[in-house]
Amino acid sequence: MLHCDGGEEKIKRSLESNANFVPLKSISNAFLRNLCKNPVDGFSAGLVDESNLFEWSVTVIGPPDTLYEGGFFNAIMTFPPNYPNSPPTVRFTSEVWHPNVYPDGKVCISILHPPGDDPNGYELASERWTPVHTVESIVLSIISMLSSPNDESPANVEAAKEWRERRDEFRKKVGRCVRKSQEFM
Amino acid sequence: MDSEDDMHDAHDVDYYEEDYYSGDAMYSDDDDDDDAGYGYLHNDSDDSDDVIVSRQQKNYTILKEDDISQLQEEDITRICSVLSVSRDSACMLLRRYNWNVSNVHEAWFANEDKVRNAVGLLDKKDIKPPKSGELLCGICFESYPLDRICAAACGHPFCKECWTAYISTSINDGPGCLTLRCPIPSCGAAVGVDMVNMLTSDEDNTKYRRYLLRSYIEDNKKTKWCPAPGCDCAIEFDLGSGSYDVTCYCSYSFCWNCTEEAHRPVDCETVSKWIMKNSAESENMNWILANSKPCPKCKRPIEKNQGCMHMTCNPPCKYEFCWLCLGQWSDHGERTGGFYACNRYESAKQEGAYDESERRREMAKNSLERYTHYYERWATNQLSRQKALADLHQMQTVHLAKLSEKQCQPETQLKFIIEAWLQIVECRRVLKWTYAYGYYLPEQEHAKRQFFEYLQGEAESGLERLHQCAEKELNTYLNEDGSQDEFNNFRTKLAGLTSVTRNYFENLVRALENGLADVDAHGASSKTSSSKNAAGTSKAKGSKGKGSIRGGATSRTDDSTVWSCDQCTYMNPKTVTSCQMCHNSR
Numbered sequence A: 001m002l003h004c005d006g007g008e009e010k011i012k013r014s015l016e017s018n019a020n021f022v023p024l025k026s027i028s029n030a031f032l033r034n035l036c037k038n039p040v041d042g043f044s045a046g047l048v049d050e051s052n053l054f055e056w057s058v059t060v061i062g063p064p065d066t067l068y069e070g071g072f073f074n075a076i077m078t079f080p081p082n083y084p085n086s087p088p089t090v091r092f093t094s095e096v097w098h099p100n101v102y103p104d105g106k107v108c109i110s111i112l113h114p115p116g117d118d119p120n121g122y123e124l125a126s127e128r129w130t131p132v133h134t135v136e137s138i139v140l141s142i143i144s145m146l147s148s149p150n151d152e153s154p155a156n157v158e159a160a161k162e163w164r165e166r167r168d169e170f171r172k173k174v175g176r177c178v179r180k181s182q183e184f185m
Numbered sequence B: 001m002d003s004e005d006d007m008h009d010a011h012d013v014d015y016y017e018e019d020y021y022s023g024d025a026m027y028s029d030d031d032d033d034d035d036a037g038y039g040y041l042h043n044d045s046d047d048s049d050d051v052i053v054s055r056q057q058k059n060y061t062i063l064k065e066d067d068i069s070q071l072q073e074e075d076i077t078r079i080c081s082v083l084s085v086s087r088d089s090a091c092m093l094l095r096r097y098n099w100n101v102s103n104v105h106e107a108w109f110a111n112e113d114k115v116r117n118a119v120g121l122l123d124k125k126d127i128k129p130p131k132s133g134e135l136l137c138g139i140c141f142e143s144y145p146l147d148r149i150c151a152a153a154c155g156h157p158f159c160k161e162c163w164t165a166y167i168s169t170s171i172n173d174g175p176g177c178l179t180l181r182c183p184i185p186s187c188g189a190a191v192g193v194d195m196v197n198m199l200t201s202d203e204d205n206t207k208y209r210r211y212l213l214r215s216y217i218e219d220n221k222k223t224k225w226c227p228a229p230g231c232d233c234a235i236e237f238d239l240g241s242g243s244y245d246v247t248c249y250c251s252y253s254f255c256w257n258c259t260e261e262a263h264r265p266v267d268c269e270t271v272s273k274w275i276m277k278n279s280a281e282s283e284n285m286n287w288i289l290a291n292s293k294p295c296p297k298c299k300r301p302i303e304k305n306q307g308c309m310h311m312t313c314n315p316p317c318k319y320e321f322c323w324l325c326l327g328q329w330s331d332h333g334e335r336t337g338g339f340y341a342c343n344r345y346e347s348a349k350q351e352g353a354y355d356e357s358e359r360r361r362e363m364a365k366n367s368l369e370r371y372t373h374y375y376e377r378w379a380t381n382q383l384s385r386q387k388a389l390a391d392l393h394q395m396q397t398v399h400l401a402k403l404s405e406k407q408c409q410p411e412t413q414l415k416f417i418i419e420a421w422l423q424i425v426e427c428r429r430v431l432k433w434t435y436a437y438g439y440y441l442p443e444q445e446h447a448k449r450q451f452f453e454y455l456q457g458e459a460e461s462g463l464e465r466l467h468q469c470a471e472k473e474l475n476t477y478l479n480e481d482g483s484q485d486e487f488n489n490f491r492t493k494l495a496g497l498t499s500v501t502r503n504y505f506e507n508l509v510r511a512l513e514n515g516l517a518d519v520d521a522h523g524a525s526s527k528t529s530s531s532k533n534a535a536g537t538s539k540a541k542g543s544k545g546k547g548s549i550r551g552g553a554t555s556r557t558d559d560s561t562v563w564s565c566d567q568c569t570y571m572n573p574k575t576v577t578s579c580q581m582c583h584n585s586r
Helices: A007-017 A022-035 A135-147 A157-165 A167-183 B002-010 B012-022 B034-056 B065-083 B087-096 B101-110 B112-119 B160-173 B175-179 B193-199 B202-218 B268-279 B281-291 B343-350 B356-406 B411-440 B446-479 B484-513 B517-525 B531-540 B546-558
Strands: A043-049 A052-061 A072-078 A089-092 B060-063 B134-136 B143-145 B223-225 B234-237 B245-247 B253-255 B292-294 B301-303 B310-312 B320-322 B562-564 B571-573
Touching (some): A043 A135, A072 A167, A157 A167, B060 B065, B065 B087, B065 B101, B087 B101, B087 B175, B087 B193, B160 B175, B160 B193, B160 B202, B193 B202, B356 B446, B411 B446, B411 B484, B446 B484
Antiparallel strands (some): A052 A072, B310 B320, B562 B571
16 A cells, blocks of 8 residues: 655665765665555655655555544654654644644654653653654554544543544544545545 | 869850850849759750750761762672672662662562563573674664674664664753663663763763763752752761751852751741742732722722822823722812812721721731831841851951961961851851741740840840951951050950850750740749740750859859849940940949
8 A cells, every 4th residue: 555656766866965864864764665665554655845855745544444434634744853863743734633633733642752751741751752663653653543542631632522522523523524635635 | 063164264255255145134133943943954054065066066978079979889889799780780770779779789689570670671681693794773774784783681783873873862861861771662671871881972971971970969868969059069968867057168058958048047948938938929919909009990000109199090091080089080079078188088997898908908018018027137137148258258368368467477366257257157147047937936926026036136236246346346457557465355355256146146046946945935834934034044045054154144243344234134344334235324
C-alpha cells in the first residue's frame, strides 16, 4: 500500500549535496530503507516540496473496523533540525474529529513528545520519543490512536467529552469527516 | 559563685556594662519571691551555659567545590569496594538513592536484582558481536565497521555519531541526563559516566559533571547550596541539631531549613507568611479598599484627593456624586443639610444603619495601618543592617589601617571594632525579625504583647547605644589624634557594649523562640504578673552567670556608681540626675 510518490529519486538527489548531515541521513534512511522495504498498511508518504526534506506530506487511511474506516486523512509531518534526537510534529490538514487531535490538527501522542520529564506526569519516559523511533513507528502509533482514543489527557476536550458521553453524536461527526476526506481524493 | 566573680573581675568592663541591662526591679528590690527565684535562676543558668557552648560548636560544615567532589568520590569509592561494582555503576546507584550510602547498601543486599532493574544496571550479557564486518546503527540506519559502533551494557548497537548526538541532546535538556537510558524504549539499560566521558565534547562533559555535582548537593537530604548570588559553597547540616542558622564562607547567613536569610528568633513558617504578605497584591487591595470608593455608576475605584465632597468621576462617566453618601449630587441641597455637610451619612450612622461596606473599609484601613507600622520598622532595620554591613566593609578595608597608624597599635589590637560592627549587623537582623514576630503575636495576648514590646524596646535602645558608640565616637579617633588613654577608655567601652548587647540579644532570641513562655509561667505563679517582672525572669534566665551579677548589682548600687530609677528601675550611671529611660528625676 505504500506509495513512494517518486520521492525516492528526489531524496537521493537531495542527499548527494548534503551527504554527511545527520538529520538528512536519518530522515532519508528512514524513508528509503524502512518504508520502502517494510511498507506500512494504510499509509503513503512523499515530500511536500522536493527541495525540502524536512516536510513530508503523508496520508493516513482510516483503519478498518473503526469509525474512521474509509477516510483518507492528509497530514504534514515536519522534522526538526536536530532529528532524530527530537521528534517530528504531525498535523492533519484534513479535518479529524478525535480526542487526541487538537482543533488545529496537531496530533498529540506520547511518542511525539520530547524525552525528559513529563510536565503532567501522565506518560512514562519509555513511551516518549527516542531517536530509534521512525516514521514507521509514528504512523503505527497514529493508526492505533485512531482505533482507540485516549480520553485521559485529551487535546480536544469537546471531542473527548462527546466520545465519552454522547457516542452517537461523536460517530456522526467522525462520519462527516470521513466523507469530507473522500471528496478531496 | 566565687569562680564567676573571678571571671567578672577579669572582665571588669562587662561587669559594669551588664548592669545597664540586667539591673532590674526584681533584683534590686528585695522581693518575696526573690529567693525562690535565686535557686531557680541559678540552676537554669547552668543549663544555659551548656546551650551556649553547644551553640558555639558548629552544627554544620561549609563545603567548597573541591570538598564536594572529594566527598562524592569517597562515597563512590565506598560503594565500589563494598558492592564490588564499577565506579560507573556505583555512581548511578548512589544517585538513585539520593547519595545515601547506607540506603544503597540496604537496598542492594535486600534485593540486588530489583535494584539492578530499577537503576538499569544489567549484568553484562553474553553479547557476541561479530568478529568482523559491519553493524547497522539503529538510529541513522547506516552500516558501520565495529570500531565505529558503541553500545551500553545491553549491547544495542548505535554508531558513535548518533550516540554523541543522543547524549548531548539529553545533557542540554537538563539534569535528566543523569538517568539516561539506552535509546530503545523497552530496554532501560543505563548510560553512565564512562560512556558520557568517552562520547561527548568537552563542553557537554563539563555540563554533565556539573549536574552530577549538583545532584550530590541537591538530592542529598543533608546538604544545600548557599543561596547567596555567586557563591559556590554548599552547607552540610547535622540534622536534628538545633538552630538552623548557618553562615557561609561568603559571610551570608541563612536559615538552612527554608533557605531564606537567617531569621532567628522567628520561625520559618512566620517568615514565609511575612514574605508572602510583603509581596502580596493583597495589601494593595487593602489600600484600595481603605482609601477609595467605587464610583456609584461605573464602579471604578476613586481616591479622594481634595477636600470637597462633590465628586465628579472621570470622563466618559462624569457622574457627579457625594463622597459621603455616594448619592447623586443633584439630590443635595439646602433641604438635605447643605452641599458641604451631607448629614445623611451622619444620621445614618446615628441610626445605626452604618453601612456594612463602610465598616469593612474601616477595618481594612486599621489593619493596613497596623501592617504598615510593622513593615516600616522591619524595612528600616533591614536598611540599617545593610548600611552597617557597608560600614563594616569600609572599616575592614580602609579605616582600620588608618586607625592603626594614628593610634600606633597593630590591627590585631583593633579587632574589637570589627567585633562591634559584626554584632551590630547581627542585632539589626534580629531586631528586624522581631517586627515580623510582633505582627503575628496575637492581639488578645496582652501580657505577652506588653512583655514583648518591653523587650523589643530595650533591645532597640541598647543597640542604638552600641551603634552610636561604634559610629560616632569612633569617628573622633579617626579624625583627630585622641590620647592613648582616651582611646583605651573607648576600647573598654565599646568592647563592653558589644558584649552586653550580645548577651541581651541572645536572651531575647531565646525568649522569643520559646514563645515568651515565661509570661505564662510567671502569670500563674506570681501575684504581681507585671510585664517587667516577667522581663526580669526571662532575661536572667539563660543568661550566663546572671545570679552573680545580680549580687554584684545590688552591692554596686550601694557603692553608687549607678543608681536605680524609682519609677522604671533602670540602672543609671551616677553622673546623670534624671533617668535615661523615663526621665524621672533621681
